[in-house]
Amino acid sequence: MEKKRLYIQAAEQVSIQQPLSEQWMEDPVCYQDTFVRAINPSFRDYIPANEVRRMGNIMKRALVTGLKVLNDTGIAHPDAIITGTGMGCMDYTVRFLDTLVENGEQTLSPTYFMQSTHNTVSSALAIYTKTHGYNVTYSHGGLSFEQALFDAWMQMQLGTISTALVGGHDEMVESHFELLQKTGYIGVEGMVPCGEVAMSMLLNSDNSQDCLCELAGISICHKPTMDGLKRQVERLVHEAGMTMGDVSAVMTGVNGKAANDDYYMSVADTLFPNVPLLRYKHIFGENYTVSALGMYAAAHCLKRNAVPPFMYDTSRSLSCDTLRSILILSHTEGKEYALMLLKRP
Amino acid sequence: MEPIYITGAGIVSAIGIGKTETLASLLAARTGVREMKYLPSCHRELPVGEVQLSNAEMMRTLGVDNDPRYTRTALIGRLALKEALEEARLTTQSEELKKIHFISATTVGGMDRREMLHGKEPDNNLLHAIIATHNGADCTEMIADYFGDFASLSTVSTACSSAINAIITGANMMRCGLADIVVVGGAECLTLFHLNGFNTLMILDHEQCKPFDRDRAGLNLGEGAAYLVMETEASVSSRRVTPLAILSGYGNACDAYHQTASSPDGEGAFRAMQEALALAAMSPADIQYINAHGTGTPNNDESESHAIRRVFGDSLPPVSSTKSFTGHTTSASGSIEAVICLLALQHQFLPVNINWHTPMENGIVPVTNAKTEKEIRHILSNAFGFGGNDSSLILSKYDS
Numbered sequence: 018m019e020k021k022r023l024y025i026q027a028a029e030q031v032s033i034q035q036p037l038s039e040q041w042m043e044d045p046v047c048y049q050d051t052f053v054r055a056i057n058p059s060f061r062d063y064i065p066a067n068e069v070r071r072m073g074n075i076m077k078r079a080l081v082t083g084l085k086v087l088n089d090t091g092i093a094h095p096d097a098i099i100t101g102t103g104m105g106c107m108d109y110t111v112r113f114l115d116t117l118v119e120n121g122e123q124t125l126s127p128t129y130f131m132q133s134t135h136n137t138v139s140s141a142l143a144i145y146t147k148t149h150g151y152n153v154t155y156s157h158g159g160l161s162f163e164q165a166l167f168d169a170w171m172q173m174q175l176g177t178i179s180t181a182l183v184g185g186h187d188e189m190v191e192s193h194f195e196l197l198q199k200t201g202y203i204g205v206e207g208m209v210p211c212g213e214v215a216m217s218m219l220l221n222s223d224n225s226q227d228c229l230c231e232l233a234g235i236s237i238c239h240k241p242t243m244d245g246l247k248r249q250v251e252r253l254v255h256e257a258g259m260t261m262g263d264v265s266a267v268m269t270g271v272n273g274k275a276a277n278d279d280y281y282m283s284v285a286d287t288l289f290p291n292v293p294l295l296r297y298k299h300i301f302g303e304n305y306t307v308s309a310l311g312m313y314a315a316a317h318c319l320k321r322n323a324v325p326p327f328m329y330d331t332s333r334s335l336s337c338d339t340l341r342s343i344l345i346l347s348h349t350e351g352k353e354y355a356l357m358l359l360k361r362p
Numbered sequence: 363m364e365p366i367y368i369t370g371a372g373i374v375s376a377i378g379i380g381k382t383e384t385l386a387s388l389l390a391a392r393t394g395v396r397e398m399k400y401l402p403s404c405h406r407e408l409p410v411g412e413v414q415l416s417n418a419e420m421m422r423t424l425g426v427d428n429d430p431r432y433t434r435t436a437l438i439g440r441l442a443l444k445e446a447l448e449e450a451r452l453t454t455q456s457e458e459l460k461k462i463h464f465i466s467a468t469t470v471g472g473m474d475r476r477e478m479l480h481g482k483e484p485d486n487n488l489l490h491a492i493i494a495t496h497n498g499a500d501c502t503e504m505i506a507d508y509f510g511d512f513a514s515l516s517t518v519s520t521a522c523s524s525a526i527n528a529i530i531t532g533a534n535m536m537r538c539g540l541a542d543i544v545v546v547g548g549a550e551c552l553t554l555f556h557l558n559g560f561n562t563l564m565i566l567d568h569e570q571c572k573p574f575d576r577d578r579a580g581l582n583l584g585e586g587a588a589y590l591v592m593e594t595e596a597s598v599s600s601r602r603v604t605p606l607a608i609l610s611g612y613g614n615a616c617d618a619y620h621q622t623a624s625s626p627d628g629e630g631a632f633r634a635m636q637e638a639l640a641l642a643a644m645s646p647a648d649i650q651y652i653n654a655h656g657t658g659t660p661n662n663d664e665s666e667s668h669a670i671r672r673v674f675g676d677s678l679p680p681v682s683s684t685k686s687f688t689g690h691t692t693s694a695s696g697s698i699e700a701v702i703c704l705l706a707l708q709h710q711f712l713p714v715n716i717n718w719h720t721p722m723e724n725g726i727v728p729v730t731n732a733k734t735e736k737e738i739r740h741i742l743s744n745a746f747g748f749g750g751n752d753s754s755l756i757l758s759k760y761d762s
Binding site: 098103104105110113114115117118121122123125126127130131132133134135136137139140141143144146147148149150151152153154155156157158159160161164168171172174175193196197199200202237238239240305349352353 | 403404405469471473476477480488491492494495497498499500502503511512513514515516517518519520521527530531534535537538540554555556558559561562563614615616617618619620621622629630633747748749750751
């Protein structure tokens, strides 16, 4: 099957950096804390005040990023809305669970339950924009966003859709952060802070409009050997009409925790020993779908044809002479890997 | 689309462990909805469709050590997946499995474990913290790991339509040429979280649910799992396996109306069914049976009746909801009902709509007699979720 070319037309974020802006590229906000809440934009500029009051943070952030992307691209009703979220509406879920456990089963109200399912965000985007097309949510831990993007990619290859609003969204609450810290997933010595994520982008198989970059391919695999991963990378690059030498930079999810970073460095050292490495989690923090912000950052770098100096991984004294493409590598506990290849159109 | 062959199916629900028990219950019109036995809820007044095994019994059946980390969802899921893989003659712990993609659906995931430990965290240990941070992917992994390494794992979560959407994602992977074999479906156990959630919405019937009845008063929650092994034609012939049925079409649309209610005209359901028929290149007259979402809530059954009438008009085939057998198994319902449809195709019967007595105004009059007048060749099955995530699929008889 001849591969269709897909384009990221716009991408917006709410995170621990300045919201709905690329100010982080010049002037990133730095944190010393272990857990940082997202900087919320003025929701009322996008959503009526009476509705803002009834929504949890994750939903408000997802809506403003989604609505801004749709507004900026002039696509009122995308063919599909596909969302990735590791924990969904965590705040409302925990509130309902807390009340259930602390006060028993007799005094519950439906408010928090109604917004507790993982698909709340994706369906809120549809309800808000009256979009009846394909609508699905993936909730697969640290690869939730990649799976959502993979679905959009497949359906565009099949020709069943030509536009998709794809997002990665996760919030965090104090009690869950503490548990994650206890398990060593997050908040350990030397690690980037735990952040919050809202990223929406518009994927289009038509490039007649201005775009940030091309999504040249995506691949997901489970427990690959290094050889197996190498073959996946080579196939991805080949199918994008590129050679391995055309990969200008590899973006990894290093976060300062050795158990996580070692997998990235092992892959980078084996498959890309002489390629500049980029990182993003020291800017955006750690959370299940933070790779959505990695992709957003890579897309904006490609658009500007420039990488902010603080994004280079200092373990290598290499920087990009020319920026043609960025390969984004994600893994979860070294078991599942995802590759996303972006290039300048 | 090119036909996709179903070569293995496994099912676990309140009406049985495996297809043989499930078929027997369906033919005997014997419900699995009964008094609560395993869920530690104070709402004893609410009948539920529980899998009639404790976690410890499931662990014994599976031959695994008693481990508090196992979610009930994962244990039920393993039982169903085991049956599906065995029927498709797929070898576990093998190189073969490493080419097969596993896509599983859940929403509550490991919530039962979180409930068990929640509020006890101050004095808990690392094991408890690990259990309390379960996410959907952990359940999928827990189900899959028992059998070996799959090529990829994926978790779909669209509330009550999750399992059909897992089937759709798997089918799309095959149509894109990215997989020869996929294993798809969903698993969900009962939890205090969603039992109480649905209870606060006041949509749980205190008696056995009565889908499409004038006096219907809500749904009964259930639990279970079901998985399908789906293969390309080339894979079927190279492995020399006999298909059980064919996936002919599917559709996914959003009602875009309300977080927890369906629109009066059933727009999302209408679109999902239309899309499934279009992809299967079929007309409404080609369908001999509809397995409705039919939860038994006043809202769903009215909205779905409208949507079905809009699609089928004068060529309305027999319709029923099997939720009065299994209870509403939420994220697993799409694949559980797909296996029920598969049994109906293989054994040529109409699953009856038990507990139905009185027609609703302008509603669907469901099937109460299992005997079919026509050969059942194609079945349409619906699953609708919170947020208006509506999906349909069409299963067809395989003629050997």
